[in-house]
Amino acid sequence: MMQSxxxxxxxxxxxxxxHMDPFAKAVSRAIxxxxSGTVFYSEGPDTLHAALVLAPETPLEEAIQAVYVAQVGLAESLGALAPPEVPVHFQWPDRIKVNGAVxxxxxxAADxxxxxxxxxxxxxxIDVPFIPAGDEPGANPNETCLHEEGCVDITPMALLESWSKHTLLWLTYFLDSGFERVHNEWRPRCDTLGKTIEYPKPGLFVGLDEKGRMLLRExxxxxxxxxxxxAEHV
Structure with missing residues (x-):
């Protein structure tokens, strides 16, 4: 019996x-x-699927900055659980990268x-794969999973526990002192910052503004x- x-x-x-999507369940229950503060999750061994419901008290342009909080929480939890040589980065707007691969x-989503x-x-x-989706490891060099990156000792439930703790901590910082501290933690982990990108539009990704919006120079x-x-349309 798996421990809760x-x-x-x-x-x-x-x-x-x-067989259910925790994100879809979270949205339906949020409606x-x-x-607020309910985390929906599935207990599969191959992927961590989890979703956190929040009830913001600010306009959406501020509330959406909590997405960066969740990213920082995930990077910190992976940093705490993974071998120390495993780097975790972000690719704007929504990808997590381990050892340079997605x-x-x-x-x-919001209402x-x-x-x-x-x-x-x-x-x-968050969706984090633990074992390869296909039969051939390394079939797609731009995508990976935790077990392929030497994180075989991490379980989805351990990552869920760690993510919830780190995300709650950073939510506290965010609510207490605004976006700047979150931004300062997020920025060094974004590996496309300062580079020319094609997605979501071609241009030079020069950073984020004080509202967490991408600054794209062309x-x-x-x-x-x-x-x-x-945001997903629901």
Whole structure:
């Protein structure tokens, strides 16, 4: 019998059957009014699927910055559990990279899309593969999984427990002192910062502004791209 994961104070966990998507479950329960701080997760051994429900008290353009909080929480939890030589990076807007290859993603949804509107709920999900999806390890060199990167001793439930603790800690920092501290922690882990990128648009990724929007320079023009554009429609 698999032991239930332990969650920090202020967060509660709710397992969903393996055939169900915890993110979709979190959204449906958020619409119905579930408590903020509920984490929905599945107990499969091959991938960690989890989603956290939040009830922001700020406009969406501020609330969406919690997506970076979840990314930092995931990087810190992997850093705590993985061998010390395993680097964890971000690829804007939603990819997690381990040893330079994509190893999971973050997803998010809210009940509003207007940056100035205050959402009733915000759901942030993570998906992290532990074993290869296909038969051939290394078939796609741009994608990986934790077991291929030497993290064979980590279990999905251990990562879930660690992610919930680190994310709650960084949510506290974020609520207490705003985005700057989160930004300072996030920035060094973004491996496309300062580089010319093709996605979501071609240009030079020069950084994030104070609202967490991508600053993308092309020629003499700099435009902003918001995470809000990448929220899932529910």
């Amino acid at each position: 994961p332990q969650f920090p104070p202020l967060l509660t966990g709710e397992a969903v059957p393996r 119905a009014g579930v408590d 190893c999971g993603s973050v997803r998010f 509003v899309s207007d940056p100035k509107a205050c959402p009733n709920w915000l759901v942030i999900g 020629g003499v023009m700099t435009e902003t791209v918001s995470l809000i554009e990448f």
